Amino acid sequence: MSTGYQRILVNLHILALLFCVIFEFQPKEPDSLVELLVNQCEYDTQHLCPECFVSPTVNCGHLANLVTIDSSNPWNQLTCRYNPHGVSYGLLSSGEKVVIKKLNKNRAVEALRDAVCDELGLTYSNCKFKSDENTLKVLRRKVLEQELEGCIICPSKDEKALNRLLNEFKSTELLKLILLKINVQPLLLELFDGDGFPVPKVIFQAGFQLFESFDGDALVNFYDSSLNTRLRIAKELIQASFLFTEGVNGFRFYLTDINPDNIAVQKQPSGSFQVSFIDLDNVIILDSQSKRLDSRSKARHIHSRIPCDGCFAYVQEDLCSYQHSDINQFAICQLLYE
Numbered sequence: 070m071s072t073g074y075q076r077i078l079v080n081l082h083i084l085a086l087l088f089c090v091i092f093e094f095q096p097k098e099p100d101s102l103v104e105l106l107v108n109q110c111e112y113d114t115q116h117l118c119p120e121c122f123v124s125p126t127v128n129c130g131h132l133a134n135l136v137t138i139d140s141s142n143p144w145n146q147l148t149c150r151y152n153p154h155g156v157s158y159g160l161l162s163s164g165e166k167v168v169i170k171k172l173n174k175n176r177a178v179e180a181l182r183d184a185v186c187d188e189l190g191l192t193y194s195n196c197k198f199k200s201d202e203n204t205l206k207v208l209r210r211k212v213l214e215q216e217l218e219g220c221i222i223c224p225s226k227d228e229k230a231l232n233r234l235l236n237e238f239k240s241t242e243l244l245k246l247i248l249l250k251i252n253v254q255p256l257l258l259e260l261f262d263g264d265g266f267p268v269p270k271v272i273f274q275a276g277f278q279l280f281e282s283f284d285g286d287a288l289v290n291f292y293d294s295s296l297n298t299r300l301r302i303a304k305e306l307i308q309a310s311f312l313f314t315e316g317v318n319g320f321r322f323y324l325t326d327i328n329p330d331n332i333a334v335q336k337q338p339s340g341s342f343q344v345s346f347i348d349l350d351n352v353i354i355l356d357s358q359s360k361r362l363d364s365r366s367k368a369r370h371i372h373s374r375i376p377c378d379g380c381f382a383y384v385q386e387d388l389c390s391y392q393h394s395d396i397n398q399f400a401i402c403q404l405l406y407e
Contacts, residue, residue, distance in 0.1 A: 113276025285335030
């Protein structure tokens with residue numbers, strides 16, 4: 070046997086031993102994918118932020134009855150690892166398709182907790198989310214900070230607008246502030262429920278995991294449909310743009326990330342088409358009743374195209390200074406045009 074061949078065999082043996090060691094010390098995987106969801110829910114509600122989820126309705130064990138697993142059916146099989154967007158899919162025991170969203174993407178909740186503790190001068194061992202005055206004060210200030218993405222509340226640094234918005238939701242103030250900072254979608258779906266907004270229906274929230282209705286295929290899949298179909302979908306999208314602009318209880322919602330991947334379309338038995346805005350994470354929430362806005366009755370922000378390669382550009386200060394803007398209509402029209 071040649072020396073070169075012996076070296077190859079030795080290297081293969083070393084590689085095999087390396088794989089054996091790696092697999093030996095891998096963390097134990099959950100026995101089922103449902104168990105993975107239950108474990109994550111228990112971590113969120115019992116360790117990460119117990120004071121966020123004080124309601125007895127948060128029952129992580131309920132997931133075992135909510136979702137059925139059948140390895141022979143890919144729709145029943147929940148993905149064991151979330152994709153980079155924090156989204157996976159499953160099937161309820163009733164047969165209904167569901168979307169499962171991981172709200173705590175990239176450990177955003179832990180990062181926010183650590184940032185709050187740093188400001189309060191707390192050590193790592195004492196770093197926990199609490200519903201005390203100091204913690205809530207820091208969180209409120211962070212929510213009102215002007216960011217480039219996520220949820221932005223206008224007018225800028227308006228405490229009254231924030232208070233009015235918080236009163237629209239049912240959760241604990243601690244959880245509401247955390248969601249406003251990391252992912253506002255659960256709050257918006259609660260607010261829109263029953264008002265005819267084209268958004269998913271919340272089925273269950275398990276800690277920082279959100280179970281939503283599956284509302285169809287992405288808009289991009291309908292680009293090659295007949296002209297009649299595309300016109301019907303366009304009509305629904307334009308109507309939706311006015312609905313978000315009119316808003317709820319004086320709050321307007323300007324969607325700043327409207328793209329074909331964030332809109333689902335589903336054909337109804339009647340032959341009509343239903344659209345659904347399935348990603349509401351990037352939004353400007355404007356309190357149109359704020360006295361800090363330009364109160365002239367005809368004072369409106371008229372949006373115009375801003376050159377931006379592969380993105381939708383806008384001036385945040387403009388949107389936050391007027392009682393009304395046409396940016397939703399502009400964004401939808403630009404989407405349809407492109």
